[in-house]
Amino acid sequence: MAEGGFPPGFLWGAATAAYQIEGAVDEGGRGESIWDRFSHTPGKTRDGDTGDVACDHYHRYRDDVRIMRELGLAAYRFSVAWPRIFPEGRGRPNPDGVAFYERLLDELEKAGIQPVVTLYHWDLPQALQDRGGWPHRDTAYRFADYAAWMFERLGDRVPYWITHNEPFVVSILGHVTGEHAPGLNDPAAGFRTAHHLLLSHGLAVQAFREGGRRKGRIGITLNLSPVHPASGSPEDEAAARRVDGLINRWFLDPLFRGAYPEDMVEHFGRLIPLPEASEDDMRLISQDVDFLGVNYYSRQVVRHDPGELFLQMRQIDGPGPKTEMGWEVYPAGLGEILRRLHEAYTKAPLFVTENGAAYPDTVSPDGAVHDPDRIAYLRDHLLELSRVIAGGVPVQGYFLWSLMDNFEWAHGYSKRFGILYVDYPTQRRIWKDSAYWYRRVIEANAVVE
Numbered sequence: 096m097a098e099g100g101f102p103p104g105f106l107w108g109a110a111t112a113a114y115q116i117e118g119a120v121d122e123g124g125r126g127e128s129i130w131d132r133f134s135h136t137p138g139k140t141r142d143g144d145t146g147d148v149a150c151d152h153y154h155r156y157r158d159d160v161r162i163m164r165e166l167g168l169a170a171y172r173f174s175v176a177w178p179r180i181f182p183e184g185r186g187r188p189n190p191d192g193v194a195f196y197e198r199l200l201d202e203l204e205k206a207g208i209q210p211v212v213t214l215y216h217w218d219l220p221q222a223l224q225d226r227g228g229w230p231h232r233d234t235a236y237r238f239a240d241y242a243a244w245m246f247e248r249l250g251d252r253v254p255y256w257i258t259h260n261e262p263f264v265v266s267i268l269g270h271v272t273g274e275h276a277p278g279l280n281d282p283a284a285g286f287r288t289a290h291h292l293l294l295s296h297g298l299a300v301q302a303f304r305e306g307g308r309r310k311g312r313i314g315i316t317l318n319l320s321p322v323h324p325a326s327g328s329p330e331d332e333a334a335a336r337r338v339d340g341l342i343n344r345w346f347l348d349p350l351f352r353g354a355y356p357e358d359m360v361e362h363f364g365r366l367i368p369l370p371e372a373s374e375d376d377m378r379l380i381s382q383d384v385d386f387l388g389v390n391y392y393s394r395q396v397v398r399h400d401p402g403e404l405f406l407q408m409r410q411i412d413g414p415g416p417k418t419e420m421g422w423e424v425y426p427a428g429l430g431e432i433l434r435r436l437h438e439a440y441t442k443a444p445l446f447v448t449e450n451g452a453a454y455p456d457t458v459s460p461d462g463a464v465h466d467p468d469r470i471a472y473l474r475d476h477l478l479e480l481s482r483v484i485a486g487g488v489p490v491q492g493y494f495l496w497s498l499m500d501n502f503e504w505a506h507g508y509s510k511r512f513g514i515l516y517v518d519y520p521t522q523r524r525i526w527k528d529s530a531y532w533y534r535r536v537i538e539a540n541a542v543v544e
């Protein structure tokens with residue numbers, strides 16, 4: 096392939112998530128999620144922003160799919176809101192809930208766009224949280240029931256299923272730092288959550304396989320980052336290994352090696368009561384997947400800090416330019432992580448299921464949204480991706496985060512990741528320059544200027 100080129104059939108997509116774009120939180124029989132509860136809790140989100148309306152995608156999905164078709168997307172990654180399917184998280188399914196997703200699938204099918212469905216992108220039914228949430232082992236089995244019901248109902252229409260989006264973020268930000276729903280500060284609960292998320296993934300894979308030879312493929316999406324020491328000192332290198340041990344290896348090792356990383360079990364075991372990892376659990380967790388999704392945004396740079404309780408480390412800024420999230424622009428990290436996965440963890444196909452950047456986009460007097468920094472970010476990461484694929488790593492698709500500006504969790508609507516600008520008061524979608532650019536990339540199946 097020429098520099099910047101991609102193989103024939105490479106899957107060009109964009110990604111979103113239910114709570115971040117749908118709105119209509121009280122429509123169609125939807126039950127409350129932990130993000131409804133969290134975002135309506137004073138002080139939890141910037142300016143008290145909530146996903147009550149978001150991008151009103153629940154009502155505007157036809158127009159949004161039309162834009163996807165005009166962009167030339169081959170695939171669209173979205174998540175199903177569990178509380179729309181099972182308002183109480185369990186029991187009787189809600190026909191109006193699944194009907195919304197069937198209408199969305201109809202539009203995608205008419206547009207020739209392949210659906211990539213994430214079953215869990217953080218919006219746990221509040222009713223399950225009230226019964227203990229992810230720290231409670233039973234929730235893993237409720238997820239498996241939900242997943243099995245979805246496979247039965249939509250299995251013939253969905254070519255790619257992703258069980259979970261970023262179990263690290265759900266576990267640590269939701270249950271240890273408290274920045275995300277349900278807002279707990281309980282490390283033991285965080286590690287039980289991580290185990291039960293992985294267990295629920297395994298139970299869902301088992302249900303998918305037992306449901307007969309389905310047309311689709313199933314995988315999981317992890318947020319993965321290279322972790323670099325701030326200096327070559329042994330202390331900083333050890334700190335980097337510890338952070339790598341939590342962000343990357345705490346999830347990769349169970350999924351692909353059938354066991355938690357020993358160095359980290361020893362490290363955390365001294366601080367926190369860790370959940371039991373039975374042989375049966377680890378066998379379920381490490382079943383083969385058809386693909387691995389990778390969400391990549393930046394690298395981590397860390398130094399040793401004996402005063403920090405959890406990992407004795409301090410994250411520091413890398414020297415590169417920063418996005419509006421304060422994340423260093425570091426395209427080489429995408430190649431580093433993808434090559435490491437292929438060499439050390441799995442020969443399964445890989446998908447970049449999220450990559451993108453937030454910048455302070457504004458609408459210019461000419462009505463356009465000029466976002467050269469985002470185009471530069473995307474171009475540099477796609478050039479790196481092209482090199483990785485040319486080097487033999489089987490990356491089969493790329494999903495830009497995000498199709499449109501949306502509810503950025505605790506940051507509310509203050510951060511814009513979309514290639515479509517959303518004017519929230521009017522809900523107008525305005526193509527940013529990056530949208531026109533991405534359409535040209537897709538048309539060329541190669542990075543363009």
Ligand SMILES: CO[C@H](O)c1c[n+]2c([nH]1)[C@H](O)[C@@H](O)[C@H](O)[C@H]2CO
Binds near residue numbers: 115260391392449
């Ligand atoms: C370190 O970034 C994480 O991997 C990450 C970044 N992001 C994510 N995970 C989530 O999957 C999305 O819902 C966010 O909207 C998106 C942008 O913040």
